[in-house]
Amino acid sequence: MLLLFIPIGIMVHLAEQLGKMQDNEAPFNEIMVYLGNFSITIGNILLPIFLFLSVIFFTSKLASNTEIVAILSSGISYNRFLRPYLIGATFVAVFMFFMGMFIVPNASIGFNEFQFKYLKKGRQDRVTENIFNQLNERDFIYVSRFDPVRQIGYNFTMEHFDENNVMEYKLSAANIRWVPSDTLYRLTSYVKRSIKGEKEIVETKRRLDTIFPFQINDLTPVSYIAETKNLFELNTFIEDQKRKGASNINSYILVKYKRWSLPITAFILTLIAVAVSAQKRRGGMGVNLAFGILVAFIYIFFDRVFGTLAEQSGFSPLLAVIVPNLLFGFLAFYLLKQAKR
Template identity: 25%
Template structure:
């Protein structure tokens, strides 16, 4: 049985990776078409565009993982069925429960991969990709491990991080005089963007003159700055691109400031459920696997399974929007699509067994 288990998992994994590569190639083509219009802006050239596209691949892979498991599972199981291998396995003593156990092991492999991509690889590389592009297109800003650096008039500014509500964290400003000699440094815990500039909170000033350094602190201070707001968007990460750890921290920040958290709570629950969705899709693949090798039956089943996978891919987003409109609890909005598809898979498998 161990030999059969390894054989089936190997076939399932191989076809799933082929499906993933095909989808990534398609998504990368769309990214290249979208980015081609920005080539020539600043130092953004073809090589940097390709770097940007490659660094976005982990985020695409994360989004596609349940769909890839479904399509890869459908293709592999259909190939086994068309070659009568599934029939031979069942007549040799393999039960449906054992086949389901093998599929869950296969789904677990991709569930772990999904968790790794969603928690570490995708958020980090997506942010690095945006930093790369922003630095190339906008010559007066630079990004790195310490956040965003920019020059505005005689000021050099460093912003460590920007929260999704456009609150800036870790703001440092070095102000120079007309001879570009350092005249003042300002360090603020946070800043809020408004029409007049930045509203600094807990701003600590160090004034330099011929007699030494004078320090003072302002609880709230308005800092006038002429800077396009979209230049700072390079620091902004959408909820879907945030890790569970980052979402947890930000939800706590919003609650402390008595702000709405539903959008981020939905994203948090979806992050937890997404690896489980990969395992559920493995069961759905079995449910849509043809039980005989008739070509018409096989093509119809494959088409139906792929359509179902695409439906799952977009249903999660739809539930997120509708939950905000109709005040549905975030946990229900996030887990309901996965639960419904899981129930559908179990129902169809039981229906097949009764035939």
């Protein structure tokens, strides 16, 4: 299934995007690397569906040759008949787990960078306005607008509080710019207001070079940042974003839960595929494949709907992952029960 559909996906994608690649003068070697990353990324997304259709295709062939009837008539139980499918699903689930946790994140870096460099040129790959970050328990920063190309933040503010949550000082500047050659930050129209008791001390400078305990790109990570991190990096990143009070934390948590749910999805779809295609039908394999494609589209629909709810509203990311799998888990149980009869 992978060998059938991935090349087709590459050709369709090239047909749609080749004009943009030519207009933006994408180098040939970068295009080839991108297509490799595209294959890994898309293959991982569609792997549960490929597994589902593969099981339907294989089992329908057994059923059409009356082999399943012979197996069950010889005294073998339906559960024993399912055992090889579950063993196979286990191998695929383990493969999907390591792909999703360690291989795909690395491919996702090149995939997304190429997309925004050549195919989505001019589009912002991150939030660039009204950016708020909590550096630690006492320091908070804000910029009204961030230019990721020039590495400049405008209307910069930093507030520092003591252990009693009383403001000690506030820094402000017209802009903050990262200077790579000197590895420091440059503040323009710098103002520092320090509060000591009832006194307020104001310090102003036209320009100030200093250092801060954050990186300029950390002000607003790229929208696909969670997809590019492996299992351990993603856990650390989510905890860091929680501490900072990131507004889009749900989208990061959703990526984490989806990776963990993929192996479970492999088992659910395998059981549904066996239950649907193990019975010999008058329409043959075509009826089973048609039903399989319908179920696949419904699964993708539920997955997208609940994923969007988690990203755009206060819906729990955990529930967004559990609900589709729970629904299809009940469907698998019902179909298996009917198939045994």
